[in-house]
Amino acid sequence: MTADLISALWPVMGATVAGGLIGLEREWRGRAAGFRTHILVSLASALLMQAAMTQGGWAFEALPDENIVTDPTRMAHGVLTGIGFLCAGVIFRTGFSIHGLTTAASLWITSAIGILFGVGLYGLGVLGTVTTVLILIGLRLVSARLPGQTVIDAEVCWARGDVATEARVEAALATVDSHARPDRIELGEAGAVSTRSWRMKAGGDHDLKTLAASLSGMEGVLAYRLDPRDD
Structure with a gap:
């Protein structure tokens, strides 16, 4: 049990830091889904994928003479589908304008990054985190220097x-x-x-x-x- 917890430490820490970095930009922008929301989304995705990766340790009894075949990708599909409902909650309409699309997209990619950390793809998770932060912050600074429209x-x-x-x-x-x-x-x-x-x-x-x-x-x-x- 202790070894399992230690092995899960890096995915949990990586997902928490990644969600915090992305959420910090949304918090700074004053959006409804900010620092804590992004951390929780990323952490939940990582934890669920860790659970799916270790289905052999689940407390259930298989039927006699029956093999259990695990498929963690099914958990990933479920997580990304479920996060869509949360993303829909931050999109709102004011008059004829639609707001919150960028925040919804950041939540969705934060969940995807949490999944990457959960399955142990740390390099890809770090790359996704850095790229997302650059898009949210760097491109905002670039657009601020362009003629305002x-x-x-x-x-x-x-x-x-x-x-x-x-x-x-x-x-x-x-x-x-x-x-x-x-x-x-x-x-x-x-x-x-x-x-x-x-x-x-x-x-x-x-x-x-x-x-x-x-x-x-x-x-x-x-x-x-x-x-x-x-x-």
């Missing part, structure tokens, strides 16, 4: 049939993104209010504030919502 879902409401306000709204959006793409048209408030949405790109916080100020002071605009996307 924020994808925005814009939704504006005005009185039904107010063509003049609709034209002013489209002109205001064009000052930020001349290729703003219409996304949805809706009639609400018992047919009294028209609501339209656009998907567009802005140059950053300044463009967003400028557009908000323009819509706030625009006659005929009843309500608006500017929803920047950020994973």
Whole structure:
């Protein structure tokens, strides 16, 4: 028993450190699934794979004259399928924007890395951890140096049939993104209010504030919502 625990020490430690490194970036970004969640996902994956690798020590009795054939890959399939439900929990929708996809992907790959440590593929687990951290942190730093482009879902409401306000709204959006793409048209408030949405790109916080100020002071605009996307 002691030898088994000692042999399981490296997979457990490796999975814990890997999950912590990946989760630290998500924690720093203020995401719902952060440091502890990623550690637990990686650790659970490693422990389950360790259990699958040592099925010979399970407390069950085989039928007489029957051979038990173990297949640890079935456990890996089950772990990765089950983690999909947890990943779905961090993806949410705000208006027409989908958030949490990067966090869901980081949870999924953290589980995969935990599986690698669990089956003893330490080199591949370390490589996966380093690569994932570089993608999450390094590419974020690279994108920060690129010209800022924020994808925005814009939704504006005005009185039904107010063509003049609709034209002013489209002109205001064009000052930020001349290729703003219409996304949805809706009639609400018992047919009294028209609501339209656009998907567009802005140059950053300044463009967003400028557009908000323009819509706030625009006659005929009843309500608006500017929803920047950020994973």
